[in-house]
Amino acid sequence: MTKSIIKQSGYLVLVLAVLLSGFQIWQGITSTISATYFRPIHLSWVMVLIFLHFPLVSNEQHRLYVPGRLFDLVLAVAALVSGYLIVSFDYNDINYLLYGLSTPNLIAGVVCLALLLEACRRTVGWVMVVIAGLFLAYSAFGSFLPGTLATKAYSLQELIQFQMYSSNGVFGSALGIAATTVFIFVLFGAFLEVTGAGKFFIDLAFAIAGKYRGGPAKAAVIASAGLGSISGSAIANTVTTGSITIPMMKKLGYKPEQAAGIEAAASTGGQIMPPIMGARAFVMAQFTGVPYSDIMIASIAPAFLYFFCTLLYVHIMACKLGLSSVQRTDAIWDVMKHGAHFLLPLLLITVLLLMAFSPLLVGVIGCGAILVTAGLRNHSRIGIQKIILGMKNGALLALPISAACGAAGIIVGVVGQTGIGLQFTQFVMALSGGYLFTALLLISLVALVLGMGLPVTAAYIVLAVMAVPLLGDFGLPLLTAHLLVFWLSQTSNVTPPIALAAFAGAGVADANPIRASVEAFKLAAGLFVIPIMMAYSGLINTEGNAFGFVIGVLQTLAVIVAMAMVVEGYLLRALSLVERIVCGLSLPLLLFNPAGFGLLGLLVVVALIILQWHRRAAFPAEKT
Secondary structure (H helix, E strand, O other): OHHHHHHHHHHHHHHHHHHHHHHHHHHHHHOOOOHHHHHHHHHHHHHHHHHHHOOOOOOOOOOOHHHHHHHHHHHHHHHHHHHHHHHOOOOOOOHHHHHOOOHHHHHHHHHHHHHHHHHHHHHOOHHHHHHHHHHHHHHHHHHHOOHHHOOOOOOHHHHHHHHHOOOOOOOOHHHHHHHHHHHHHHHHHHHHHHHOHHHHHHHHHHHHHOOOOOHHHHHHHHHHHHHHHHOOOHHHHHHHHHHHHHHHHHHHOOOHHHHHHHHHHHHHHHHHOOOOHHHOHHHHHHHHOOOHHHHHHHHHHHHHHHHHHHHHHHHHHHHHHOOOOOOOOOOHHHHHHHHHHHHHHHHHHHHHHHOOOOHHHHHHHHHHHHHHHHOOOHHHOOOHHHHHHHHHHHHHHHHHHHHHHHHHHHHHHHHHHHOHHHHHHHHHHHHHOOOHHHHHHHHHHHHHHHHOOOOHHHHHHHHHHHHHHHHHHOOOOHHHHHHHHHHHOOHHHOOOOOOHHHHHHHHHHOOOHHHHHHHHHHHOOHHHHHHHHHHHOOOOOOOOOHHHHHHHHHHHHHHHHHHHHHHHOEOOOEOOHHHHHHHHHHHHHHHHOHHHOHHHHHHHHHHHHHHHHHOHHHOOOOOO
Protein backbone atom coordinates (compact mmCIF):
# COMPACT_ATOMS: atom_id res chain seq x y z
CA MET A 1 0.00 0.00 0.00
CA THR A 2 2.78 2.42 1.00
CA LYS A 3 4.80 1.65 -2.14
CA SER A 4 1.70 2.19 -4.28
CA ILE A 5 1.18 5.65 -2.78
CA ILE A 6 4.84 6.51 -3.37
CA LYS A 7 4.61 5.33 -6.97
CA GLN A 8 1.63 7.61 -7.55
CA SER A 9 3.64 10.63 -6.35
CA GLY A 10 5.22 10.85 -9.82
CA TYR A 11 1.80 11.44 -11.36
CA LEU A 12 1.05 13.93 -8.59
CA VAL A 13 4.19 15.89 -9.50
CA LEU A 14 3.09 15.97 -13.15
CA VAL A 15 -0.39 17.23 -12.25
CA LEU A 16 0.84 19.82 -9.73
CA ALA A 17 3.57 21.10 -12.09
CA VAL A 18 1.16 21.52 -15.01
CA LEU A 19 -1.42 23.18 -12.76
CA LEU A 20 1.26 25.53 -11.38
CA SER A 21 2.20 26.61 -14.91
CA GLY A 22 -1.47 27.12 -15.74
CA PHE A 23 -2.00 29.10 -12.54
CA GLN A 24 1.03 31.30 -13.29
CA ILE A 25 -0.21 32.02 -16.81
CA TRP A 26 -3.69 32.84 -15.50
CA GLN A 27 -2.27 35.18 -12.87
CA GLY A 28 -0.02 36.79 -15.48
CA ILE A 29 -3.03 37.56 -17.67
CA THR A 30 -5.52 38.60 -15.00
CA SER A 31 -3.42 39.70 -11.97
CA THR A 32 -6.51 39.08 -9.84
CA ILE A 33 -4.57 37.99 -6.73
CA SER A 34 -2.63 40.71 -4.91
CA ALA A 35 1.07 40.20 -4.17
CA THR A 36 0.34 39.80 -0.45
CA TYR A 37 -1.50 36.55 -1.12
CA PHE A 38 -0.05 35.45 -4.46
CA ARG A 39 3.55 35.14 -3.24
CA PRO A 40 2.76 32.80 -0.30
CA ILE A 41 0.54 30.70 -2.59
CA HIS A 42 3.36 30.43 -5.13
CA LEU A 43 6.00 29.57 -2.54
CA SER A 44 3.81 26.94 -0.85
CA TRP A 45 3.06 25.34 -4.22
CA VAL A 46 6.76 25.37 -5.09
CA MET A 47 7.76 23.78 -1.78
CA VAL A 48 5.17 21.02 -2.15
CA LEU A 49 6.59 20.21 -5.59
CA ILE A 50 10.16 20.31 -4.29
CA PHE A 51 9.45 17.83 -1.51
CA LEU A 52 7.73 15.50 -3.95
CA HIS A 53 10.19 15.87 -6.84
CA PHE A 54 13.48 16.09 -4.90
CA PRO A 55 13.29 13.17 -2.42
CA LEU A 56 15.19 13.09 0.83
CA VAL A 57 16.54 9.65 -0.17
CA SER A 58 16.88 9.34 -3.93
CA ASN A 59 18.19 5.77 -4.14
CA GLU A 60 15.16 3.48 -4.45
CA GLN A 61 17.23 0.51 -3.26
CA HIS A 62 18.17 2.20 0.00
CA ARG A 63 16.49 0.78 3.09
CA LEU A 64 15.42 4.29 4.14
CA TYR A 65 13.87 5.15 0.77
CA VAL A 66 10.28 4.37 1.78
CA PRO A 67 10.47 6.15 5.18
CA GLY A 68 12.15 9.05 3.40
CA ARG A 69 9.35 9.34 0.86
CA LEU A 70 6.76 9.23 3.64
CA PHE A 71 8.68 12.02 5.37
CA ASP A 72 8.62 13.96 2.08
CA LEU A 73 4.84 13.64 2.00
CA VAL A 74 4.63 14.92 5.58
CA LEU A 75 6.77 17.94 4.65
CA ALA A 76 4.58 18.60 1.59
CA VAL A 77 1.46 18.58 3.79
CA ALA A 78 3.19 20.85 6.32
CA ALA A 79 4.08 23.29 3.52
CA LEU A 80 0.46 23.27 2.40
CA VAL A 81 -0.96 23.86 5.89
CA SER A 82 1.55 26.54 6.92
CA GLY A 83 1.08 28.27 3.58
CA TYR A 84 -2.69 28.25 4.07
CA LEU A 85 -2.38 29.86 7.51
CA ILE A 86 -0.09 32.58 6.13
CA VAL A 87 -2.39 33.27 3.16
CA SER A 88 -5.46 33.42 5.40
CA PHE A 89 -3.76 35.80 7.86
CA ASP A 90 -5.79 38.96 8.49
CA TYR A 91 -3.45 41.90 7.90
CA ASN A 92 -6.24 44.35 8.76
CA ASP A 93 -6.47 43.06 12.34
CA ILE A 94 -4.63 45.62 14.45
CA ASN A 95 -4.26 43.17 17.33
CA TYR A 96 -1.22 41.50 15.80
CA LEU A 97 0.54 44.87 15.72
CA LEU A 98 -0.30 45.48 19.37
CA TYR A 99 0.10 42.02 20.83
CA GLY A 100 2.10 40.10 18.25
CA LEU A 101 1.21 37.01 16.27
CA SER A 102 -1.14 34.37 17.60
CA THR A 103 0.42 31.03 18.46
CA PRO A 104 -0.90 29.21 15.32
CA ASN A 105 0.38 32.01 13.06
CA LEU A 106 3.75 32.08 14.82
CA ILE A 107 4.12 28.31 14.44
CA ALA A 108 3.04 28.53 10.78
CA GLY A 109 5.70 31.20 10.14
CA VAL A 110 8.45 29.18 11.84
CA VAL A 111 7.46 26.00 9.99
CA CYS A 112 7.27 27.76 6.63
CA LEU A 113 10.68 29.39 7.17
CA ALA A 114 12.26 26.05 8.14
CA LEU A 115 10.65 24.30 5.17
CA LEU A 116 11.95 27.01 2.84
CA LEU A 117 15.50 26.39 4.04
CA GLU A 118 15.06 22.63 3.55
CA ALA A 119 13.59 23.17 0.06
CA CYS A 120 16.53 25.43 -0.72
CA ARG A 121 18.97 22.78 0.52
CA ARG A 122 17.44 20.17 -1.78
CA THR A 123 17.45 22.33 -4.91
CA VAL A 124 20.35 24.74 -4.45
CA GLY A 125 22.62 23.23 -1.82
CA TRP A 126 23.91 23.84 1.67
CA VAL A 127 25.74 27.11 0.96
CA MET A 128 22.57 29.17 0.50
CA VAL A 129 21.08 27.62 3.64
CA VAL A 130 24.19 28.38 5.70
CA ILE A 131 24.34 32.00 4.48
CA ALA A 132 20.64 32.57 5.18
CA GLY A 133 21.08 30.89 8.58
CA LEU A 134 24.00 33.16 9.45
CA PHE A 135 21.96 36.24 8.60
CA LEU A 136 19.06 34.98 10.74
CA ALA A 137 21.50 34.33 13.59
CA TYR A 138 22.83 37.87 13.21
CA SER A 139 19.30 39.21 13.48
CA ALA A 140 18.65 37.15 16.62
CA PHE A 141 22.02 37.41 18.39
CA GLY A 142 23.64 40.50 16.86
CA SER A 143 23.71 42.30 20.21
CA PHE A 144 26.49 39.96 21.37
CA LEU A 145 28.89 41.11 18.65
CA PRO A 146 31.54 43.76 19.36
CA GLY A 147 31.77 47.34 18.14
CA THR A 148 30.07 48.48 14.98
CA LEU A 149 29.04 44.93 14.09
CA ALA A 150 26.55 44.88 16.98
CA THR A 151 22.85 45.34 16.32
CA LYS A 152 19.63 45.02 18.24
CA ALA A 153 18.68 41.42 19.03
CA TYR A 154 15.24 40.66 17.60
CA SER A 155 12.93 38.19 19.30
CA LEU A 156 11.46 35.18 17.48
CA GLN A 157 8.13 37.01 17.37
CA GLU A 158 9.69 40.10 15.72
CA LEU A 159 11.81 38.02 13.36
CA ILE A 160 8.90 35.89 12.07
CA GLN A 161 6.60 38.88 11.84
CA PHE A 162 9.14 40.75 9.73
CA GLN A 163 10.25 37.81 7.58
CA MET A 164 6.97 35.95 7.03
CA TYR A 165 4.16 38.47 7.54
CA SER A 166 5.44 41.46 5.63
CA SER A 167 6.75 42.26 2.17
CA ASN A 168 10.25 42.94 3.49
CA GLY A 169 11.55 39.40 3.96
CA VAL A 170 10.80 36.06 2.33
CA PHE A 171 7.80 37.44 0.44
CA GLY A 172 9.64 40.53 -0.75
CA SER A 173 10.56 41.74 -4.23
CA ALA A 174 13.07 38.93 -4.89
CA LEU A 175 10.43 36.21 -4.59
CA GLY A 176 7.89 38.49 -6.25
CA ILE A 177 9.86 38.76 -9.48
CA ALA A 178 10.76 35.05 -9.40
CA ALA A 179 7.08 34.15 -8.99
CA THR A 180 5.98 36.29 -11.92
CA THR A 181 8.28 37.35 -14.74
CA VAL A 182 11.12 34.88 -14.17
CA PHE A 183 8.75 31.90 -13.96
CA ILE A 184 6.98 32.90 -17.18
CA PHE A 185 10.21 33.29 -19.12
CA VAL A 186 11.51 29.95 -17.83
CA LEU A 187 8.24 28.48 -19.13
CA PHE A 188 8.84 30.26 -22.44
CA GLY A 189 12.25 28.58 -22.66
CA ALA A 190 10.67 25.19 -21.96
CA PHE A 191 8.18 25.74 -24.81
CA LEU A 192 11.06 26.68 -27.14
CA GLU A 193 12.68 23.36 -26.30
CA VAL A 194 9.65 21.13 -26.86
CA THR A 195 8.70 22.85 -30.14
CA GLY A 196 12.17 22.29 -31.64
CA ALA A 197 13.07 25.99 -31.71
CA GLY A 198 16.23 25.29 -29.71
CA LYS A 199 17.54 22.93 -32.38
CA PHE A 200 16.76 25.52 -35.04
CA PHE A 201 18.93 28.12 -33.31
CA ILE A 202 21.83 25.67 -33.03
CA ASP A 203 21.48 24.72 -36.73
CA LEU A 204 21.37 28.39 -37.68
CA ALA A 205 24.52 29.10 -35.69
CA PHE A 206 26.36 26.28 -37.49
CA ALA A 207 25.12 27.54 -40.86
CA ILE A 208 26.44 31.03 -40.09
CA ALA A 209 29.81 30.16 -38.54
CA GLY A 210 30.52 26.52 -39.35
CA LYS A 211 32.27 27.23 -42.65
CA TYR A 212 34.93 29.41 -41.02
CA ARG A 213 38.11 28.30 -39.29
CA GLY A 214 37.22 26.73 -35.95
CA GLY A 215 33.61 26.79 -37.12
CA PRO A 216 32.00 24.50 -34.50
CA ALA A 217 33.54 26.55 -31.70
CA LYS A 218 32.29 29.81 -33.20
CA ALA A 219 28.90 28.21 -33.78
CA ALA A 220 28.85 27.17 -30.12
CA VAL A 221 29.44 30.76 -29.09
CA ILE A 222 26.68 32.08 -31.36
CA ALA A 223 24.19 29.37 -30.39
CA SER A 224 24.87 29.83 -26.70
CA ALA A 225 24.45 33.58 -27.02
CA GLY A 226 20.94 33.05 -28.35
CA LEU A 227 19.80 30.13 -26.23
CA GLY A 228 21.60 31.30 -23.09
CA SER A 229 19.64 34.54 -23.11
CA ILE A 230 16.46 32.48 -22.80
CA SER A 231 17.79 29.69 -20.58
CA GLY A 232 17.75 30.28 -16.86
CA SER A 233 21.06 28.52 -16.24
CA ALA A 234 24.53 28.70 -17.75
CA ILE A 235 25.13 25.15 -16.51
CA ALA A 236 22.00 23.79 -18.20
CA ASN A 237 22.89 25.63 -21.40
CA THR A 238 26.42 24.21 -21.30
CA VAL A 239 25.09 20.67 -21.06
CA THR A 240 22.27 20.97 -23.63
CA THR A 241 24.06 22.99 -26.31
CA GLY A 242 27.39 21.38 -25.46
CA SER A 243 26.06 17.89 -26.11
CA ILE A 244 26.02 18.92 -29.79
CA THR A 245 28.87 21.42 -30.06
CA ILE A 246 31.55 19.84 -27.82
CA PRO A 247 31.87 16.54 -29.78
CA MET A 248 32.12 18.53 -33.04
CA MET A 249 34.84 20.77 -31.59
CA LYS A 250 36.81 17.74 -30.41
CA LYS A 251 36.43 16.09 -33.81
CA LEU A 252 37.78 19.22 -35.51
CA GLY A 253 40.90 19.20 -33.33
CA TYR A 254 40.19 21.24 -30.21
CA LYS A 255 41.48 19.67 -27.01
CA PRO A 256 38.71 18.37 -24.71
CA GLU A 257 39.38 21.02 -22.05
CA GLN A 258 39.34 23.74 -24.73
CA ALA A 259 35.99 22.54 -26.08
CA ALA A 260 34.53 22.46 -22.57
CA GLY A 261 35.92 25.91 -21.77
CA ILE A 262 34.56 27.43 -24.98
CA GLU A 263 31.05 26.12 -24.33
CA ALA A 264 31.12 27.19 -20.67
CA ALA A 265 32.29 30.72 -21.51
CA ALA A 266 29.71 31.06 -24.28
CA SER A 267 26.86 29.72 -22.14
CA THR A 268 27.77 32.05 -19.30
CA GLY A 269 27.74 34.97 -21.71
CA GLY A 270 24.19 34.07 -22.69
CA GLN A 271 23.10 35.20 -19.22
CA ILE A 272 24.05 38.80 -20.01
CA MET A 273 22.75 38.82 -23.60
CA PRO A 274 19.54 40.80 -24.37
CA PRO A 275 16.64 40.55 -24.89
CA ILE A 276 15.89 38.20 -21.96
CA MET A 277 19.29 37.88 -20.22
CA GLY A 278 18.33 34.67 -18.45
CA ALA A 279 15.35 36.56 -16.94
CA ARG A 280 17.60 37.83 -14.12
CA ALA A 281 17.64 41.38 -15.41
CA PHE A 282 13.94 41.55 -14.51
CA VAL A 283 15.08 41.33 -10.89
CA MET A 284 17.32 44.30 -11.59
CA ALA A 285 14.40 46.25 -13.03
CA GLN A 286 12.44 45.55 -9.82
CA PHE A 287 15.35 46.64 -7.61
CA THR A 288 16.28 49.80 -9.51
CA GLY A 289 12.90 50.99 -10.74
CA VAL A 290 14.53 51.44 -14.17
CA PRO A 291 12.30 50.27 -17.07
CA TYR A 292 13.43 46.91 -18.42
CA SER A 293 13.69 48.39 -21.91
CA ASP A 294 16.37 50.80 -20.64
CA ILE A 295 18.31 47.95 -18.99
CA MET A 296 18.10 45.91 -22.19
CA ILE A 297 19.35 48.77 -24.37
CA ALA A 298 22.19 49.59 -21.96
CA SER A 299 23.26 45.92 -21.99
CA ILE A 300 23.50 45.50 -25.77
CA ALA A 301 26.99 46.98 -26.29
CA PRO A 302 28.62 45.22 -23.29
CA ALA A 303 27.07 41.88 -24.33
CA PHE A 304 28.36 42.14 -27.90
CA LEU A 305 31.78 43.13 -26.57
CA TYR A 306 31.80 40.02 -24.38
CA PHE A 307 31.05 37.73 -27.31
CA PHE A 308 33.59 39.55 -29.47
CA CYS A 309 36.12 38.75 -26.74
CA THR A 310 35.14 35.08 -26.65
CA LEU A 311 35.11 34.74 -30.45
CA LEU A 312 38.51 36.43 -30.66
CA TYR A 313 40.06 33.89 -28.27
CA VAL A 314 38.33 31.04 -30.13
CA HIS A 315 39.73 32.28 -33.45
CA ILE A 316 43.25 32.71 -32.09
CA MET A 317 43.05 29.24 -30.58
CA ALA A 318 42.01 27.80 -33.96
CA CYS A 319 44.85 29.62 -35.72
CA LYS A 320 47.47 28.41 -33.23
CA LEU A 321 46.21 24.83 -33.51
CA GLY A 322 46.14 25.08 -37.31
CA LEU A 323 42.49 24.00 -37.47
CA SER A 324 40.48 24.13 -40.67
CA SER A 325 36.77 24.70 -41.22
CA VAL A 326 34.04 22.08 -41.29
CA GLN A 327 33.87 20.48 -44.73
CA ARG A 328 30.09 20.57 -45.06
CA THR A 329 27.51 22.78 -43.38
CA ASP A 330 23.90 23.47 -44.19
CA ALA A 331 23.24 26.63 -46.15
CA ILE A 332 21.73 29.45 -44.11
CA TRP A 333 18.83 29.63 -46.55
CA ASP A 334 18.02 25.93 -46.07
CA VAL A 335 18.01 26.29 -42.29
CA MET A 336 15.88 29.43 -42.48
CA LYS A 337 13.38 27.76 -44.78
CA HIS A 338 12.92 25.04 -42.21
CA GLY A 339 12.62 27.15 -39.07
CA ALA A 340 12.56 30.90 -39.73
CA HIS A 341 9.12 31.10 -38.16
CA PHE A 342 10.74 30.44 -34.77
CA LEU A 343 12.30 33.91 -34.96
CA LEU A 344 8.89 35.56 -34.77
CA PRO A 345 8.27 35.03 -31.01
CA LEU A 346 11.72 36.42 -30.14
CA LEU A 347 11.17 39.39 -32.43
CA LEU A 348 7.75 39.97 -30.86
CA ILE A 349 9.16 39.79 -27.33
CA THR A 350 11.98 42.20 -28.17
CA VAL A 351 9.62 44.75 -29.74
CA LEU A 352 7.14 44.58 -26.86
CA LEU A 353 9.89 44.98 -24.26
CA LEU A 354 11.28 47.99 -26.13
CA MET A 355 7.76 49.43 -26.19
CA ALA A 356 7.81 49.22 -22.35
CA PHE A 357 5.04 46.64 -22.04
CA SER A 358 4.93 44.82 -18.72
CA PRO A 359 7.60 42.06 -18.78
CA LEU A 360 5.13 39.65 -17.19
CA LEU A 361 2.55 40.28 -19.92
CA VAL A 362 5.26 40.04 -22.58
CA GLY A 363 6.31 36.65 -21.21
CA VAL A 364 2.75 35.35 -21.33
CA ILE A 365 2.36 36.63 -24.89
CA GLY A 366 5.68 34.98 -25.76
CA CYS A 367 4.48 31.60 -24.44
CA GLY A 368 1.35 31.86 -26.56
CA ALA A 369 3.31 33.10 -29.57
CA ILE A 370 5.75 30.19 -29.60
CA LEU A 371 2.90 27.67 -29.52
CA VAL A 372 0.98 29.49 -32.27
CA THR A 373 4.13 29.91 -34.36
CA ALA A 374 5.03 26.22 -34.02
CA GLY A 375 1.55 25.38 -35.29
CA LEU A 376 2.12 27.30 -38.53
CA ARG A 377 4.25 24.48 -40.01
CA ASN A 378 3.46 20.77 -40.11
CA HIS A 379 6.93 19.64 -39.04
CA SER A 380 6.94 21.86 -35.91
CA ARG A 381 3.32 21.48 -34.88
CA ILE A 382 2.99 19.88 -31.45
CA GLY A 383 0.12 18.12 -29.72
CA ILE A 384 -1.32 18.36 -26.24
CA GLN A 385 1.24 15.88 -24.84
CA LYS A 386 4.19 18.11 -25.71
CA ILE A 387 2.38 21.19 -24.45
CA ILE A 388 1.84 19.40 -21.14
CA LEU A 389 5.50 18.33 -21.17
CA GLY A 390 6.55 21.95 -21.70
CA MET A 391 4.35 23.13 -18.83
CA LYS A 392 5.76 20.44 -16.57
CA ASN A 393 9.39 21.13 -17.51
CA GLY A 394 8.92 24.87 -17.12
CA ALA A 395 7.50 24.49 -13.62
CA LEU A 396 10.22 22.08 -12.51
CA LEU A 397 12.99 24.28 -13.92
CA ALA A 398 11.61 27.24 -11.97
CA LEU A 399 11.62 25.43 -8.60
CA PRO A 400 15.29 26.14 -7.69
CA ILE A 401 14.92 29.78 -8.74
CA SER A 402 11.89 30.41 -6.53
CA ALA A 403 13.46 28.58 -3.58
CA ALA A 404 16.70 30.54 -3.94
CA CYS A 405 14.89 33.87 -4.25
CA GLY A 406 12.79 33.07 -1.19
CA ALA A 407 15.97 32.37 0.80
CA ALA A 408 17.59 35.49 -0.67
CA GLY A 409 14.60 37.39 0.68
CA ILE A 410 15.69 36.35 4.18
CA ILE A 411 19.06 38.03 3.58
CA VAL A 412 17.49 41.15 2.07
CA GLY A 413 15.13 41.33 5.06
CA VAL A 414 17.91 41.03 7.64
CA VAL A 415 19.94 43.72 5.85
CA GLY A 416 16.95 46.04 5.97
CA GLN A 417 16.04 45.15 9.56
CA THR A 418 19.53 45.43 11.07
CA GLY A 419 21.33 47.90 8.81
CA ILE A 420 24.26 45.53 8.26
CA GLY A 421 24.58 46.79 4.69
CA LEU A 422 25.92 50.10 6.01
CA GLN A 423 28.58 48.27 8.03
CA PHE A 424 29.61 46.31 4.95
CA THR A 425 29.90 49.51 2.94
CA GLN A 426 32.02 51.16 5.62
CA PHE A 427 34.22 48.05 5.95
CA VAL A 428 34.95 47.74 2.22
CA MET A 429 35.42 51.49 1.89
CA ALA A 430 38.02 51.42 4.68
CA LEU A 431 39.74 48.33 3.28
CA SER A 432 39.88 49.81 -0.24
CA GLY A 433 41.53 52.99 0.97
CA GLY A 434 38.96 54.98 -0.98
CA TYR A 435 40.17 53.65 -4.34
CA LEU A 436 37.46 52.43 -6.73
CA PHE A 437 39.64 49.77 -8.36
CA THR A 438 40.51 48.21 -4.99
CA ALA A 439 36.82 48.22 -4.07
CA LEU A 440 36.01 46.49 -7.38
CA LEU A 441 38.58 43.80 -6.62
CA LEU A 442 37.06 43.21 -3.18
CA ILE A 443 33.52 43.07 -4.60
CA SER A 444 34.73 40.66 -7.30
CA LEU A 445 36.18 38.41 -4.62
CA VAL A 446 32.91 38.47 -2.65
CA ALA A 447 30.98 37.74 -5.88
CA LEU A 448 33.24 34.80 -6.64
CA VAL A 449 32.81 33.29 -3.18
CA LEU A 450 29.03 33.80 -3.23
CA GLY A 451 28.72 32.37 -6.72
CA MET A 452 30.50 29.16 -5.77
CA GLY A 453 27.52 28.12 -3.70
CA LEU A 454 24.59 30.23 -4.88
CA PRO A 455 22.62 30.40 -8.11
CA VAL A 456 23.43 33.52 -10.10
CA THR A 457 20.09 35.14 -9.26
CA ALA A 458 20.62 34.74 -5.52
CA ALA A 459 24.27 35.84 -5.76
CA TYR A 460 23.22 38.98 -7.63
CA ILE A 461 20.50 39.82 -5.09
CA VAL A 462 22.85 39.45 -2.12
CA LEU A 463 25.63 41.38 -3.84
CA ALA A 464 23.29 44.14 -5.02
CA VAL A 465 21.95 44.72 -1.51
CA MET A 466 25.46 44.90 -0.04
CA ALA A 467 27.67 46.40 -2.77
CA VAL A 468 25.54 48.81 -4.83
CA PRO A 469 25.37 51.44 -2.06
CA LEU A 470 29.17 51.28 -1.85
CA LEU A 471 29.55 51.83 -5.59
CA GLY A 472 27.10 54.72 -5.32
CA ASP A 473 29.44 56.31 -2.77
CA PHE A 474 32.15 56.24 -5.46
CA GLY A 475 29.85 58.22 -7.74
CA LEU A 476 28.68 55.46 -10.07
CA PRO A 477 25.12 55.84 -11.43
CA LEU A 478 22.56 53.36 -10.06
CA LEU A 479 22.12 51.41 -13.33
CA THR A 480 25.88 51.21 -13.90
CA ALA A 481 26.43 49.89 -10.37
CA HIS A 482 23.72 47.23 -10.74
CA LEU A 483 24.95 46.09 -14.16
CA LEU A 484 28.49 45.89 -12.84
CA VAL A 485 27.36 43.71 -9.92
CA PHE A 486 25.14 41.69 -12.25
CA TRP A 487 28.12 40.85 -14.46
CA LEU A 488 30.40 40.00 -11.54
CA SER A 489 27.79 37.61 -10.13
CA GLN A 490 28.31 35.43 -13.22
CA THR A 491 32.05 34.89 -12.68
CA SER A 492 31.79 31.74 -10.55
CA ASN A 493 30.63 29.78 -13.61
CA VAL A 494 34.07 30.08 -15.21
CA THR A 495 36.53 30.82 -12.39
CA PRO A 496 38.75 28.11 -10.83
CA PRO A 497 38.78 26.30 -8.50
CA ILE A 498 34.97 25.85 -8.58
CA ALA A 499 33.84 26.82 -12.10
CA LEU A 500 30.37 25.30 -12.23
CA ALA A 501 29.62 25.70 -15.95
CA ALA A 502 33.16 24.64 -16.90
CA PHE A 503 32.85 21.53 -14.72
CA ALA A 504 29.56 20.68 -16.46
CA GLY A 505 31.25 21.13 -19.85
CA ALA A 506 34.18 18.98 -18.71
CA GLY A 507 31.72 16.19 -17.97
CA VAL A 508 30.37 16.32 -21.52
CA ALA A 509 33.85 16.61 -23.05
CA ASP A 510 35.45 13.96 -20.81
CA ALA A 511 38.05 16.54 -19.87
CA ASN A 512 39.99 17.48 -16.75
CA PRO A 513 37.67 19.87 -14.83
CA ILE A 514 40.42 22.18 -13.56
CA ARG A 515 42.03 22.53 -16.99
CA ALA A 516 38.60 23.15 -18.51
CA SER A 517 37.96 25.87 -15.92
CA VAL A 518 41.29 27.54 -16.74
CA GLU A 519 40.34 27.63 -20.43
CA ALA A 520 36.87 28.97 -19.58
CA PHE A 521 38.40 31.65 -17.34
CA LYS A 522 40.62 32.82 -20.20
CA LEU A 523 37.82 32.77 -22.77
CA ALA A 524 35.46 34.66 -20.44
CA ALA A 525 37.96 37.45 -19.75
CA GLY A 526 35.27 39.93 -20.75
CA LEU A 527 33.37 39.15 -17.55
CA PHE A 528 36.17 40.78 -15.58
CA VAL A 529 37.36 43.48 -17.98
CA ILE A 530 34.01 44.90 -19.10
CA PRO A 531 32.73 45.68 -15.56
CA ILE A 532 35.94 47.68 -14.99
CA MET A 533 35.23 49.59 -18.20
CA MET A 534 31.66 50.20 -17.02
CA ALA A 535 33.13 51.96 -14.00
CA TYR A 536 35.93 53.86 -15.75
CA SER A 537 34.37 54.79 -19.12
CA GLY A 538 31.08 55.80 -20.71
CA LEU A 539 30.28 52.23 -21.79
CA ILE A 540 26.93 52.34 -19.94
CA ASN A 541 25.43 55.41 -21.57
CA THR A 542 23.11 56.58 -18.78
CA GLU A 543 23.48 60.29 -19.52
CA GLY A 544 22.99 60.29 -23.28
CA ASN A 545 26.65 61.16 -23.98
CA ALA A 546 27.09 59.59 -27.43
CA PHE A 547 30.75 60.65 -27.77
CA GLY A 548 31.68 59.20 -24.37
CA PHE A 549 29.83 55.99 -25.25
CA VAL A 550 31.69 55.57 -28.56
CA ILE A 551 35.03 56.21 -26.87
CA GLY A 552 34.09 53.71 -24.16
CA VAL A 553 33.29 51.04 -26.77
CA LEU A 554 36.55 51.67 -28.68
CA GLN A 555 38.54 51.68 -25.45
CA THR A 556 36.98 48.38 -24.37
CA LEU A 557 37.64 46.81 -27.77
CA ALA A 558 41.27 47.87 -27.49
CA VAL A 559 41.52 46.38 -23.99
CA ILE A 560 40.07 43.06 -25.20
CA VAL A 561 42.43 42.86 -28.17
CA ALA A 562 45.43 43.90 -26.08
CA MET A 563 44.67 41.28 -23.44
CA ALA A 564 44.31 38.59 -26.09
CA MET A 565 47.67 39.58 -27.58
CA VAL A 566 49.39 39.53 -24.19
CA VAL A 567 47.83 36.26 -23.00
CA GLU A 568 48.02 34.31 -26.28
CA GLY A 569 51.07 36.00 -27.84
CA TYR A 570 49.20 35.91 -31.13
CA LEU A 571 46.76 37.94 -33.21
CA LEU A 572 47.27 37.74 -36.97
CA ARG A 573 50.64 36.14 -36.35
CA ALA A 574 52.89 35.34 -33.39
CA LEU A 575 54.01 38.38 -31.40
CA SER A 576 57.59 39.00 -30.42
CA LEU A 577 58.49 39.42 -26.76
CA VAL A 578 58.91 43.17 -27.25
CA GLU A 579 55.46 43.45 -28.85
CA ARG A 580 53.86 41.57 -25.95
CA ILE A 581 55.58 43.81 -23.40
CA VAL A 582 54.54 47.00 -25.21
CA CYS A 583 51.01 45.68 -25.49
CA GLY A 584 50.97 44.83 -21.78
CA LEU A 585 52.13 48.36 -20.90
CA SER A 586 49.20 49.80 -22.85
CA LEU A 587 46.63 47.98 -20.69
CA PRO A 588 46.78 50.27 -17.61
CA LEU A 589 46.44 53.28 -19.90
CA LEU A 590 43.36 51.79 -21.56
CA LEU A 591 41.74 50.58 -18.34
CA PHE A 592 42.17 53.63 -16.13
CA ASN A 593 43.01 56.48 -18.54
CA PRO A 594 45.48 58.08 -16.09
CA ALA A 595 46.07 61.77 -16.80
CA GLY A 596 44.10 61.36 -20.03
CA PHE A 597 46.60 58.91 -21.56
CA GLY A 598 43.92 56.40 -22.59
CA LEU A 599 44.16 57.60 -26.18
CA LEU A 600 47.89 56.78 -26.18
CA GLY A 601 47.09 53.20 -25.18
CA LEU A 602 44.52 53.01 -27.99
CA LEU A 603 47.10 54.24 -30.52
CA VAL A 604 49.64 51.65 -29.31
CA VAL A 605 47.17 48.79 -29.85
CA VAL A 606 46.16 50.11 -33.30
CA ALA A 607 49.83 50.41 -34.27
CA LEU A 608 50.50 46.81 -33.22
CA ILE A 609 47.49 45.58 -35.21
CA ILE A 610 48.74 47.44 -38.31
CA LEU A 611 52.21 45.97 -37.80
CA GLN A 612 50.68 42.48 -37.58
CA TRP A 613 48.64 43.14 -40.70
CA HIS A 614 51.71 44.10 -42.72
CA ARG A 615 53.54 40.96 -41.62
CA ARG A 616 50.66 38.60 -42.36
CA ALA A 617 52.24 37.76 -45.73
CA ALA A 618 54.71 35.55 -43.86
CA PHE A 619 51.84 33.10 -43.20
CA PRO A 620 49.71 31.15 -45.66
CA ALA A 621 46.49 32.89 -46.64
CA GLU A 622 43.64 30.97 -45.06
CA LYS A 623 39.94 31.56 -44.88
CA THR A 624 39.08 33.02 -41.47
